[in-house]
Amino acid sequence: MSRRSEYAPGVPCWVDLSSTDVGASARFYEEVLGWRAETIDDPAAGGYGMFLHGDRKVAGLVPAMAGQPVSTWDTFVATDDAAALADRVRQAGGTVAMEPTQVFEYGIVTVFRAPDGSFAAGWQAADHPGAELVNEPVSFCWSELVTRDLPAAETFYPAVFGWDPHLLETPLGKYTEWHVGGHAVGGMLEMDPGYPAATPSFWMTYVAVADLDATTAAAERAGARMLVSGMDATPGRFSAFTDPHGATLSIIQLHEIS
Incomplete structure (x- = not known):
């Protein structure tokens, strides 16, 4: 199923681009993939935006944190309990880099580093379940x-x-x-x-x-x-x-x- 409105726990549900130059990244992916970037019109969003294909949200676009040397693509995995997921991360030997945090009305995010050095995030959805189009061009x-x-x-x-x-x-x-x-x-x-x-x-x-x-x-x-x-x-x-x-x-x- 390519159009999605929900994800089961454990299924990767969203990706976003943490960019050192949001404007240039928006132009690059528009040229290469045909995506359109829209920024959330709220100062509290910190410049966070989304890539759309047609009217479907397909990925996120966020300014990189201060000191981040290069842009990165990041993976979010669906969870029904971000706090419990953060506890499992610690018990399994990982490090919680961002405690479970409410993101407007969209949901709750937690970010962690695994023992192998990789970073990933858990996403407990509310209003925003994740990518609305997957597994078909261009998503x-x-x-x-x-x-x-x-x-x-x-x-x-x-x-x-x-x-x-x-x-x-x-x-x-x-x-x-x-x-x-x-x-x-x-x-x-x-x-x-x-x-x-x-x-x-x-x-x-x-x-x-x-x-x-x-x-x-x-x-x-x-x-x-x-x-x-x-x-x-x-x-x-x-x-x-x-x-x-x-x-x-x-x-x-x-x-x-x-």
Whole structure:
């Protein structure tokens, strides 16, 4: 189902771009993906906005915190109790970076760092359940943990979100799918040695596109640095790039829309 109005606990439900230059990021993703950025018209929102595809909210856009060197894409996972989730994070050895916090009438967010060094967030929805369009062009379709510490991540995330890890052998090597209720909701792989030594574990966001080659070319024209260009994988062909302000994103032309 591509149009969504709710998410079960444990399912990634939202992504946002924490940008060092919100205006430039809005222009880049409008040019590459056709998204439209709208800022929340309230000084208390701190410049937070949303990317829309048509009339559907597909991702967030927020000014980076002071001192953040590059832009990042961040993953939010649905929860029915953000406070209980924060407690599980601590019990599993993680660090709560943001205590459960009410975000206007939208819901409650908590942000944490896992023992493998990756950051993620829990989202307890109220008025804003998450992305209103997923799994079809041009919307969020997958979150993938790229980790430097597989054993730590494999222990921590199931304890926090109730995920069931399924190890797969793929043409590109070993890959873990995270399952909730028998359905795959995300993935994990070990960080390739080709990454710079200073790169921490992170969550990669995937956006579905209709024409991978055309979107890859559009990203290059707009100033992206390509990391992977037109590689085949089981669900489809994908590219990965770093946008002009340092955020890494993958785009994929799926074989099937789910």
